[in-house]
Structure formats: structure tokens, C-alpha cells
Amino acid sequence: MSTPAEVRAAIRRGELDGPTAALAPGFSQANLVVLPEADAFDFLRFCVANPRPCPVLEVLEPGSVEPVATAPGADLRVDLPRYRVFRRGELVDEPDRVEWREDLVAFLIGCSFTFERALLAAGLPVRHIEQGVNVPMYRTSVPCRPAGRFSGPLVVSMRPMTPDQAKRAAEITSRFSSAHGAPLHVGDPSALGIAALDAPEYGDAVELRDGEVPVFWACGVTPQAVAAASRPELMITHAPGHMFVTDLAE
């Protein structure tokens, strides 16, 4: 089960319901954000103003559930393992499939899982894959650039590495500009306003070993923190770590 279509089919049948890291190696994974059309222009401006956390892979036509550019034939209502539904910024449901409306616009945003194959191929550790847990993600004190009704804090993902490994990881990920690119910060969590590495706001904590430092990348869960701050009527997203697997080569 290594092609994107096979992964999506297994998810659709309910056979796969966990985080998608390491699935369909070689292909781009994506964050999902769905908003009513009335909020869509403001949100797309927000993405354009914040390309590190929100690199746009595709914006669907209003009402459409098929991402014709990145995964023709797929169905965004059923092809992700888990979703989150926010009403006025409150998380109200975490279903394994979602209903659609004619006025909903779906956005697919690049994901750091996309570059993890390249990290592993270079002999670099990806601790959440080693430990079989979800990647740790933290809400920072760094504000995004606001656009229209949307504002809120940057969210980052974290992978522990030695300083030398972090340098190599920065070189490798800098070419993945549609998957958050190079790390935003290496070393000091408090520089990002992160109080406790063992208590991520999203995903699971992972082990930081002797000689390792935390390496932080911008994260596509940022819109979920923005929903809490900006309280749009409705926002549907993927559950953190439970991504949409596209047909795009990494």
C-alpha cells in the first residue's frame, strides 16, 4: 500500500485511521482547510501573506470536493482519516467523514510530512516515526500577518536532532518551499513562546535525547489556531497529523 490512491482508498474503507506520516513515500501530503465562500477570499489572502505556514497547493471551486489539480478522482469528504469541525472557533466534532455544502471552498496546504522521506534518506532522525506517534506541534507566541478577518498565532512542528543534523536538515528542507521549507528556529523553545516541549498543543510529545535540540518548522495546523482566534462561522480541517495524501511528487 504505497501509492497515494491506495492510501486514500484504505482510508475511505475505514482501514486506516491514524496519522499519515511515512505513508505513500515520495508524494506530497496536504493540510485541509474548508470555509464558506464568504470567508474564502480573506483566507486565501491570509495564506498568500503567510507562505511559510500556509503554502497553497490547490484551491477548489466552491462546492467541489474533487481536487482536480493535486489528486483527480479523490473526494475530500472521505479521503482523510480524521477531520475537525470548528464553529465560531470552537472544536465541536472530530468525525472520520464530513458533509459538504454548495458554498464551501476547500484549500489544500503543503505539509512537512512531505519532506520526511528526504530526511530519513539522509540518515536524519524523524523521532515521531521512530516512536510510532503523531508529530508534536506547538502554538507559538509569533503572530501571523493578518488578512481581513483572519489573524492568530503561528503553529510549528518539532523534530529533535543534534545541531549538525539540524544543519543538514535545513539544507535538505530549504528546497521544499511548498512544504514549509527550512526550519524557522533551532534550539530555544522560549524564543517562540513555547513553555513546555513535553506538552504540545497538537499531536504527541517525543523524546529529546542527550545532545539533541528541538528543530521547529512552520506548520499547516496554523489555520486551526487562527480559527480559535478569528472565530469564523464554520471551518472544517483535517485532524492534526491526519493529512490528505495527494498525487503530487514530493
Next chain:
Amino acid sequence: MSTPAEVRAAIRRGELDGPTAALAPGFSQANLVVLPEADAFDFLRFCVANPRPCPVLEVLEPGSVEPVATAPGADLRVDLPRYRVFRRGELVDEPDRVEWREDLVAFLIGCSFTFERALLAAGLPVRHIEQGVNVPMYRTSVPCRPAGRFSGPLVVSMRPMTPDQAKRAAEITSRFSSAHGAPLHVGDPSALGIAALDAPEYGDAVELRDGEVPVFWACGVTPQAVAAASRPELMITHAPGHMFVTDLAE
């Protein structure tokens, strides 16, 4: 007169009314597109779907004329040397300043003038600067990816070079991803559906010398060709070659 603010002030005073190539070296220049808010989401989706011709530098708040991210204090109504006004796709006016409405949204899009300093610094020819004319631009037979109401042909700019120079230019411009990046095509105009190099649809023809081939880059005049094809109620743009000079480093 080498800073962006000085160039914009001279334009505003009416002392500068020609193409802006080679002005304010080291700073990014921008294409302008202004549309009613009702068309803004479709157009921004068009840009995201066509990042080579339409790399977005900034989207202003509806009604705003000050690009706070790329040139704080500037005024998009008066700081460009020449504008074009399209109504239902027809060019109806080419004024040196424009009126604004509360529902207008301005988009600033990267421009290939931004990388010309780097080409000159590498000893490569930029023929339209040598000849003191506007850069030649051509409407191609290559369709853009449509989005909502917007569709139409790709427009390209052209600079003549030897094949070796073209290779070096490709290396240099590939890092200017917000200014159209590397050439889309080198050599055969008919591959892009261009019938006559000496009759560009926009700007001026330039000399092609012995041993030189045409080198084509995606161009931010593309939205003007898209206006003709998609016929929005109103679109205001810069006049080709008469760009907005931003404060962004190149």
C-alpha cells in the same frame, strides 16, 4: 534618483513617465492588477494556480491604495507612470493616474525587471535597456490554468542571448521565484505560438543579433490578456513596462 521612494516621488510629480526598467536597481518591481471585490477571490485563485506568470507579492485590503507590506506610504493611484483601464476586456483608457472605489482590490505581482540587475552584473545582455526601449512581450498560444471566471493565454517577455548566455541567465533567474523564475522556453518562438518576433503584442521589438536566440520568461502582463478573454466588468492595470517600484529588496 536610485531609491524606490525617490522613483515613486518623481513619477508622482510627473517627471518620469516611461518604462521603469533599470530604475531603483536592487529593488523588486511589480505588476498591478485592480479588480472589484466580487472578482477578487477568483483572480487570486487564478494567481495561485499560475504562479509562474502571477507570483503574488501583496494583496491589499478592499478599498486600500497603500501597499503596507511592500511599500508603506506609497499610493497606487499615482505612483505608477502609466495605467491601463479595461472595461469588459476592452482597453478604454491609458491615464497617468487613476480614481479608486471602495470595492476595489489591488494585487501586486512580481516582475522580471527585478532580476535584470543580476543579469547585467553577470555580464549578460539586456537588450531593451541597451536600446532604451520597452521590453518586448508576446501573447502566446499557451493557456493558463483557469480559475473561476478567469482564463486566457500566457504572456511572455523576451531577451535575446547566445545559448551559453541563456544557460547562465537560467541559473541566475531560477532563484528569483517571485519574479517569474527561470525562462519558460529558449529558442523557438513557434513553440509558444509566437508568429513574429518583430511584432510583440506589448512593448517594443528589439534586435536579435547573429548567434543569439530568443529567451522567454513568464510575464505579469498575462492578466491583461486574461482580461481580454474573460471580460470582467472592470480591470485596472499598469501599462506594460510601466511598473510599480516596491521597497522590497530584489
